[in-house]
Amino acid sequence: MSELGFTPNEMMTIAASRALKGDDVCFVGIGAPSAACNVARLTHAPEITLIYESGTIGTAPDVLPLSIGDGELCDTAITTVSVPEMFRYWLQGGRISIGFLGAAQLDKFGNINTTVIGDYAHPKTRLPGGGGAPEIATSSQEIYITMAQSKRGMVDKIDFYTSFGHGDGGDHRQRLGIDTKGPTLLITDLAIWKPDPATKEFTVVSLHPGVTREKVQETCGWTVKFADKLEETPEPTQLELQTLRDLKARTDAAHKGEAVSAKRGSKDG
Amino acid sequence: MSELGFTPNEMMTIAASRALKGDDVCFVGIGAPSAACNVARLTHAPEITLIYESGTIGTAPDVLPLSIGDGELCDTAITTVSVPEMFRYWLQGGRISIGFLGAAQLDKFGNINTTVIGDYAHPKTRLPGGGGAPEIATSSQEIYITMAQSKRGMVDKIDFYTSFGHGDGGDHRQRLGIDTKGPTLLITDLAIWKPDPATKEFTVVSLHPGVTREKVQETCGWTVKFADKLEETPEPTQLELQTLRDLKARTDAAHKGEAVSAKRGSKDG
Amino acid sequence: MTKFLPLSKAVADNLNNGDTVAFEGFTHLIPTAAAHEAIRQGFKDLTLVRMTPDLIYDQMIGMGMARKAIFSYAGNPGVGLLRRLRDAVENGFPHALEIEEHSHAAMANAYEAGAAGLPCAIFRGYRGAELARVNPNIKSVTCPFTGEVLAAVPSVRPDVTFIHAQKANKRGDVLVEGIIGIQKEAALAARRAVVTVEEVVDNFDDLHPNLTVLPNWSVTAISVVPGGAHPSYAHGYYIRDNASYLEWDEIAADRDRFREWMQKNVIEKTADDFSARVEHLRNVA
């Protein structure tokens, strides 16, 4: 932790949580998106609807799930539907306001790669693949992306277009007949980015406390654009920070508790 | 009732019930098919699976439903699914062995009209239409038809092809790419009919007790073919007759009981 | 986010002359009270969509509210024909009615595709069936993998769907159970969904996780109308009033008797009158 009293990762999660509103219906990816969505739910947006692709609608987990299908999600959901129904009625049906995604590789137009590093047929690294993301990216009304910055992750050219963002920028989405907004927000551990209204290139609009332009550029693989009027992200409030830390502590305890007994189990088995 | 101790309608229902086996999965139409299927279930085929298009799978009603969606069907079903699932997974999915249909108009190749008498655009009589029948007729592995004979109902040329049977006969189904058997049995109040193996024309194979060839011809609008070796349908057994009559009595009592109180209700309302 | 409204306001806010509207219910949970409210408010020029238009569409057509009907089985289930619909189709009384007729499989798929946000549904259907000749909205697509020709119909996307359900919780989530029919699809396929319910309960905490629940943000308005499905039924609340279906056959057979019945039982009544109609059907449910 820095002298600021919070980590960059905490700032990222909390900044992301602030972007969510009580009437949002979020299709939640695992990891940072899941933490952000649940912090929003536990602070300023208690009415927010969280949906995980396992079919759980309106879920309110007490601890963060390790997978998108943990039992906790079903236990606390308003209803749990089949996976085909999830993708047909709820995602494709246009009922998701925010699709919240992470990325292995991201370019400046919000295109995402989670499929391969290297050539598809002969990959250097075979990643898990798209899962729900290709259709989340085009059927959600808008897309928020959150990831920690690195030159390996934020690249000039992604190796594979798993999920379409703004393509080559400009009106590329419209030209493909995609009528949803696409990526409208990128929240990293250093800054808040929004697409330029015309070019759709992600532009830094707010630096997190203590972060410099140089730091942002050093950890990004493309030449960073900054908004003319650059803001500073408000620090996490005590409530936000405490909520996030409590959530993480509950989650760690739950997973660790299981881990201990499970090790015993797997030695038995 | 005739001197035989049973009515032609009872003979029809019981003869139809005998055609059903315990491992059949029947998509049941309302009216005579419903009575026959339930008599089969209550006599020789207790394991038979009855499905009504309202989504009730494996139902075992104590009284016959007035509609295909009476509550009794759901109360006694193994499970009740949505209507899209019924038509997609269970009917179109090829899981129905017997589709059991009635008909307003029928021709000798088992084609059925329940849509209009007269011209479609300017009908003499507008009938209810096909409902589930067009796809029941082609997606069920085979089709049984049951109806009381009349010149108005069994006609040389039906006014509208609501549900396809054997078309113009012969291999017409195969020529349309339909790989199910189509109508394999017609049970009327007078006789049992089966399609000729080659021409697919319905042919009388068994006369019900006391019925003559002339009687069958008099009540049929096409020139009737009789099998070379014409059998006599075995009379209803005491068990069959009692089961059917008990079922009808329970049904009448249930519907009448409701009718009395409901008349009062509708005067109130 | 849904609103709890009196039925008269829920109907007035969400139905307009010229709308494509579905009052759905597959034998069970038919939204009769909502349909009667629409009749009282005198809407015109509606396109009525329903798999099984029964008494309520017979009534709306008989009252001259419908320009067009899209359906797959226009019967009085278990009883016979719909006589007001027949009069419109056969004799143009009270005025001509355009019809778009499908099979159940087609309509079920069309609602499903509507709920799924698709422009059309494909299925294996209408093979050898003559509806494909008389309905220009039955087309085909060829499977790009096998070459099989499948039937295609446009999805159903009503301006507004009305359904009846057992209960809402205080947040406005809605539960449908028993014969669930096409309710969920009809509600999700529509731009606006209005639900009448038997009752409002505190919460759904003790419900099984996999039941058919419409979250409050997928429902436009909810009105509490006990008995609102009569003469249809609400599983767990009251049974089907089969006698009323039988009786309707006589009422609808005569134009004058029909008008008189409508005047007395619909025009001069309100949604509050439904509760009494199911009193005698409750103890047996």
Next chain:
Amino acid sequence: MTKFLPLSKAVADNLNNGDTVAFEGFTHLIPTAAAHEAIRQGFKDLTLVRMTPDLIYDQMIGMGMARKAIFSYAGNPGVGLLRRLRDAVENGFPHALEIEEHSHAAMANAYEAGAAGLPCAIFRGYRGAELARVNPNIKSVTCPFTGEVLAAVPSVRPDVTFIHAQKANKRGDVLVEGIIGIQKEAALAARRAVVTVEEVVDNFDDLHPNLTVLPNWSVTAISVVPGGAHPSYAHGYYIRDNASYLEWDEIAADRDRFREWMQKNVIEKTADDFSARVEHLRNVA
């Protein structure tokens, strides 16, 4: 009509070398015991279908049983990569693996279409996504009403599907509840469906009418294997063993350690060993 069989016989009777097989489960109810039995019986040349091939397909691929994998997310959920699958794709170890990769939406629709007996599924998908370039089984159809171009994929029709479920009744009807995933579709899409269950109960009389039940005549064989989903979970029986998923990441990282673990924990074990593995996870479920 279904048969109750020991798992070894259910697998031997229903799986063959060269089959297209789905061991399905969307995080919940993964049929691990059935997969381990298939590993013990040493099948070869399988085409493995699953939305989320996780540990069990990593194991089968690592043991050289798979010719091809059809999937939409090849990760260890919440943990990371599948290292045996990676080794096969990146290095051809233990032999080359053909892959057919889709999105979840595509796979879900493909199973749904398989259950519905259709040759293909259409949906609004893959727009701007590069999978459409590298997977020849992603094609398109044009809506005959709107002209919209939709994605099309072949339906999934496995020779046999294995799923795990909570319970069967004595007649052989099967209940799936909680996160139901793609279980019903995967079972109905297959020529043969084999189900492992936690337990057999007398009847389902007190079940809610709308739950996910596979009637006995839609199931080929049932085997009772308590704990058979471990390290996945069975809603109402035991919780997910997250630690085993974390541990797998280390085991699978090394070829020798993998073989050794498989020998000890799969080859030398039987289906009866699963029950003990979930003992400590039961009281918290």
